[in-house]
Amino acid sequence: MELIKLDFYTQGVLSIAALIGLTSFLMLGQGRLLRLIFVFALQGLLLVLATALAGYSMGNFHLYISASITLVLKVFLIPWMLHKQVYKLNLHRDVEALKNNTAVMLGGATLVVFSYYVLHPVIQNTSVVLVNALAVGLSVVLLGMLLMISHRHAIAHVVGFMSIENGLFFAAIVSTRGMPMVVELGIAFDVLVAAILFGIFFLHISRSIDSLDVDQMNRLNEVDQ
């Protein structure tokens, strides 16, 4: 497969896939919450681009709708809410010292390889582009999980959680050019509710342990000491 033989849509999706993967790595290595949120919004924007591009190439109206939902939700609303929380809880000057950053980055790279490995069987009966995009989608999901493991801050966890949703959404857009409308609306609703719930949780957590460092939430154990 030569890149130049592909149509513009595929080239665009591949480029966006690469950039989305990059934003995931950027988030992984980011200790400042505000920047983390900014990069997350950027990832959302790339997602919107991918969706709109898919909608354009298909002439599919409902993809435009889901693109606008994503735009409102993931680029504006959720980053704005998180932003507000960060200022409200006076965290905008904090820099989280990330432990083992190198190891985490290497781990991230391994996860990308793993995603390719997992999805390799699909290669045999579909285009290579699709496998790439799906693999990137899966790696964004896995990198989001890694983000949650490596960061200790609750807000970083939420960003990771939401970026997992981004990865899923991207995989859905690229592989199937969007889920059915009902499902998509349902997912958007879930994401919205989750975002609101997270806002409530920040309040509760900071009241109960006076910090948003989730490492301090260690009262519950597998077996009681």
Next chain:
Amino acid sequence: MNWIFAFIQTLLFIALAPLLVGWVKWWKCRLQNRKAPSLLQPYRDLLKLTHKQPLVSHTASWLFIATPYIVFSAMILAASVVPLISIDLPTAASADVIVLVGFFAFARFFQALAGMDVGTAFGGMGASREMTISTLAEPAMLMAIFTLTMTASSTNLASAIGYVLDQGIVLRPSFVFALFAMILVAIAETGRIPVDNPATHLELTMIHEAMILEYSGRHLALIEWASAIKLMLYGVLISNIFFPWGIAVDFAPSALGAALLWLLLKLAVLAVFLAIAETALAKMRLFRVQEFLSFAYLLGLLGLLSHIILEASR
């Protein structure tokens, strides 16, 4: 004919370089609500400097005096191998990108030596900082360039640009990464904000300026000019590799004229972006430069990887 053209193009390169510096300065002034100097101010500065008597410290050796000439000629040689308005260059055929990077390294080597030669504290400090940054920037730049050369299957700049031009508009993920890497490297190598501030002479923050602090008169003029050429070289590399459209493929006067206009336009736009970035960003601490450059390296590497994974034919 070809050789004559190559010669003219190099001259054009040298002549236009201060104008680009003036243009960036003009925009920076406007963006910062200051009254801008004329676009020709850099030429006037150079002229004024050549009229002044160069003062050389008595502890300086011959190296100190030779360096401006060496740096300047290295930059001219570099300028001669980079396709400016046409890709059909005989000089470009004789040297490839790696040689170009070599020219830069060569000039920097002598500049660092000269900085240490006089024995002042600032010279040594500037030299060591400059070398630190360049050791980090060079691999990143090579990575970005390798991405290009792997796509074009040639390290020769002219044929690589020709290849990109031939393919028409293709969105390559690897080029997006390489472009970003290249921009970051260019900022670091030409000593612009946020890595270095060309306008400062504060002791603790300057890098490039500290190294050339002892120069005066025509020596300084040559070094400043060489820096201007370097800035333009990076600008031309970025615009001609990643956006080669408009460059002439033959010597038809109309094509050349159009190419010149396109080039000026591209450089002008690029310079505006640089001015905006320099206005919006603050200079970062020296110890964070390595983060900046390792990010550039990462981008370059990703470009290379995404070329292999996403684009290479299987």
Next chain:
Amino acid sequence: MIAAYLLLLMPLAGVVFFALFGHRPRIGRINIKFNAFALLMSLWLALNVHESGTLVSEGLYFLVDSFNVYLIVLTAFVGLTTSIFSAPYMRHEQQKGRLTEKRLRLYYSMYQGFMFAMYLVLTTNNMGILWVAMEAATLATVLLVSLYRTPESIEAAWKYFILCGVGIAQAMFGTVLLYYAAMQISDAENALAWTVLIQNASQLDPEILEISFVFMLVGYGTKIGLVPLHNWLPDAHSEGPTPMSAVLSGLLLNDALYAVVRNKMLVDGATQSHIAGYLMMGFGLMSFLVAAIFLHRQQDIKRLFSYSSIEHMGLMTFAFGMGTPFATFAALLHMTVHSLTKSAIFVTVGHAAQIAGTQRIEKIRGLIKTQPSVGWGLLIGTLTIAGFPPFGVFTSEFLVLLATMQSYPWLTPFLLLGIGLACAGLFRNIQPMVYGKRPEGQQAVEANLWPVIIHLVLVLWLGLSIPQSLSDWFNQATILISGSAPL
């Protein structure tokens, strides 16, 4: 089908109603009425299915067949009995000052929200909506886990939210892959409809479906509480209000397993192999054994029974994984009796904790002297869940054992070991709680033990003889899932 719509609309109306009026003094009774109505609707629906077979709504949005209708009835039933228990329980909590009016409103509103999500999981025909409803169930319950606002409960809720959210994201990826595979053979709108998928299962790309199933199992498996993804479960169960533990344990886990089984049916159809079954058996057996061991180390009474839930879910997953008609029948029966028993146990445990004023096992002593009804309830409940004859759990576990001996005889010792371990783990903790020396000043509390009695009598009945109509019902579901009737 009207019954199904009413079943869904009622709790939806309940969400709004209780959000507005959930703090009124006699609101617990209204909650009971809402759930009683839902139970009636589910019985009507069951009658419909019994008469006319599988129902599919127009536009393929809803599906009710013999497999899910029995779960719907079970859900409605446990929902009702738990609401009967929760009315005095929540009043007691409010009197003790642990809950404000606002939180009470939240509690009742989200109780209905959770029931809605459960009914939607069970009735939907769309694999995408199934996922959405599963996620909605998490979202509805997450604030209930942290209802008391103690640091522990907030931690538990956060863990529950994050782990289940991340886990279920994997299921979404599986769904995307499934949709992708389905797009190759069907039109876009109906490509996620389960009825369409199962009809064309043999044409689906087996490799994609295998990958998809792995993601589904990991995703929904987090909700089932399969080891090693079970971490949230004991925390969420132990820190939330007891009625919540009862419905989480009795319903949510079942529904997650239901989602996995639906997917397994598709994968089996596509691959014509037993790969999905092996995966489920592996995860199930591991959960079963690990949870049985963890039972011995618990010091919190609700955590103790949450591990017991993990253990039983593991056993069901294992049985569904075996996939023989016999094993499937056993798994269905076990699902029923476990739901009934476990919610009954959580009800008594809730009262026991109220009597002792703590959930620490070492502080709960002499229940049988303080309040014999609670003490006996806990003892009999534990006997039941540990699998003593003549209760229904014994029957179903015995059937699982028989099925294992038929198909994989070398796995039987592991099952026996797990059952033995679990039994010991439960009784070493329960015995002193029930019979131990009664602490000074321990008072009986207002308790409504009717749900416990009803549940345990039902389980006893199922252990002694399964009514013909019910076994026919199970048979039909078994035929649907595994392709042929047991025995």
